Amino acid sequence: MNTNTSNGDAREHAREVLLAAVRGLVLAVAVLPFSVLFLVLTLLSVALIPLGVGIVTTPWVLTAVRALADNHREIAARWAGVPVESAYRPVPAGANPWTRTFGMLRDPQVRRDVLWLPVNMTAGFTTALLPAVLLLYPFEGFALAVGLWRPMADGTYWYGFVPVRGQATALAAGALGAVVLVAAWRLVPRLLTAHFRLTRAVLAPDQDELAARVRVLTETRRDAVDSSAAELRRIERDLHDGAQARLVVMGMDLGTVEALIDTDPEQARRLLAQARQNSAEALGELRDLVRGIHPPVLAERGLGDAVRALALRLPIATEVAVDLAGRADAPVESAAYFAVSEALTNAVKHSGADRIWVDLHHADGMLRITVTDNGRGGAVVAPGSGLAGIERRLGTFDGVLAVSSPAGGPTMATMEIPCALS
Ligand SMILES: Nc1ncnc2c1ncn2[C@@H]1O[C@H](COP(=O)(O)OP(=O)(O)OP(=O)(O)O)[C@@H](O)[C@H]1O
Numbered sequence: 001m002n003t004n005t006s007n008g009d010a011r012e013h014a015r016e017v018l019l020a021a022v023r024g025l026v027l028a029v030a031v032l033p034f035s036v037l038f039l040v041l042t043l044l045s046v047a048l049i050p051l052g053v054g055i056v057t058t059p060w061v062l063t064a065v066r067a068l069a070d071n072h073r074e075i076a077a078r079w080a081g082v083p084v085e086s087a088y089r090p091v092p093a094g095a096n097p098w099t100r101t102f103g104m105l106r107d108p109q110v111r112r113d114v115l116w117l118p119v120n121m122t123a124g125f126t127t128a129l130l131p132a133v134l135l136l137y138p139f140e141g142f143a144l145a146v147g148l149w150r151p152m153a154d155g156t157y158w159y160g161f162v163p164v165r166g167q168a169t170a171l172a173a174g175a176l177g178a179v180v181l182v183a184a185w186r187l188v189p190r191l192l193t194a195h196f197r198l199t200r201a202v203l204a205p206d207q208d209e210l211a212a213r214v215r216v217l218t219e220t221r222r223d224a225v226d227s228s229a230a231e232l233r234r235i236e237r238d239l240h241d242g243a244q245a246r247l248v249v250m251g252m253d254l255g256t257v258e259a260l261i262d263t264d265p266e267q268a269r270r271l272l273a274q275a276r277q278n279s280a281e282a283l284g285e286l287r288d289l290v291r292g293i294h295p296p297v298l299a300e301r302g303l304g305d306a307v308r309a310l311a312l313r314l315p316i317a318t319e320v321a322v323d324l325a326g327r328a329d330a331p332v333e334s335a336a337y338f339a340v341s342e343a344l345t346n347a348v349k350h351s352g353a354d355r356i357w358v359d360l361h362h363a364d365g366m367l368r369i370t371v372t373d374n375g376r377g378g379a380v381v382a383p384g385s386g387l388a389g390i391e392r393r394l395g396t397f398d399g400v401l402a403v404s405s406p407a408g409g410p411t412m413a414t415m416e417i418p419c420a421l422s
């Protein structure tokens with residue numbers, strides 16, 4: 001029984017050792033060329049910034065580096081259970097490549113990604129390759145010991161620190177091989193973990209950065225809680241003053257109808273008509289209220305159609321272009337919808353424009369929305385108002401708002417939310 005268990009344990013461990021060696025080998029072979037390539041591309045691209053070309057290429061290259069690092073993070077978690085955190089700053093809004101390039105280069109996480117490339121192609125490569133080497137090297141020692149092969153070269157052949165000259169030293173080489181095999185048996189899984197620990201040491205953000213990130217999240221969470229509490233109060237007030245009040249009046253009307261129906265049918269009929277009117281209005285108000293919470297068209301047809309429906313109700317000619325290959329999460333869709341709604345309301349209220357353009361598209365894990373009008377401009381993000389509300393709403397999802405609105409127009413509100421489409 002006991003030997004069975006230890007046999008099973010040994011088999012399990014052997015499997016683990018083999019797996020670690022193979023995985024290390026795969027990593028070493030696969031990651032090395034990418035690290036070298038991306039490092040060269042990054043250096044080239046940054047060097048070309050003064051010539052202008054780099055401004056365009058750098059964001060692409062850095063995004064590719066990030067993808068490589070993200071891939072390695074995932075493998076670290078899956079193969080060795082080593083979590084490698086990341087703390088990328090949201091990429092600045094607006095398609096301006098200049099802002100993108102320098103925004104990305106200023107991000108400490110992006111810089112760590114780039115620093116990780118040379119580390120990964122040297123120390124990372126070595127630690128990844130070592131398990132396989134440790135596991136294979138003993139077999140050369142064994143081959144020497146049993147005389148399967150003899151070094152043909154003149155002079156001394158070194159196996160490790162053993163100079164192989166004859167049968168005795170060949171046996172010593174075999175012994176050394178056995179020692180190395182025992183070491184491999186113990187060390188190989190740990191070596192692979194060490195590789196990922198190294199990755200983590202270079203890639204993971206330090207405490208200060210995480211603390212700053214927590215501060216931002218705490219703030220946006222508080223904003224989200226605040227605004228949902230305010231939203232609840234608004235709904236409560238709307239229900240109280242609207243539908244609830246109408247239902248009360250309806251109830252009273254119906255009571256009077258009950259009393260009058262025999263004595264004064266004429267008056268009763270008038271009151272019935274009034275009650276019907278009240279019920280229709282209560283229904284309308286409830287519908288509006290529901291639309292303000294989560295418009296049914298948004299839930300059913302998604303962001304693109306909901307924004308189109310919104311545009312149809314505007315008094316200004318509005319063009320909507322949608323390029324979304326799927327649906328974002330419901331909270332993201334809802335935030336985006338209300339952000340667009342506020343931007344459109346602003347354009348109608350303040351801009352004096354006669355045309356509005358809305359563009360929604362999703363690329364590189366980012367939902368980008370622009371609302372542009374050809375009005376008089378002069379929009380400002382002031383605390384407490386609608387635009388600041390958009391900023392807060394988007395902030396909950398690490399999204400950003402940028403408003404460009406020179407005097408004389410046009411006004412363009414750009415919103416970006418990092419998210420995936422289903
Ligand atoms: N599209 C626009 N064109 C011109 N001016 C704008 C536009 N959008 C906003 N503004 C100006 O920017 C100010 C701030 O807009 P914001 O939405 O933050 O507040 P508001 O619309 O005045 O109030 P609220 O949204 O809370 O009802 C507006 O008062 C307006 O003067």
Ligand SMILES: [Mg+2]
Pocket residue numbers: 342345346385386387
């Ligand atoms: Mg507004």
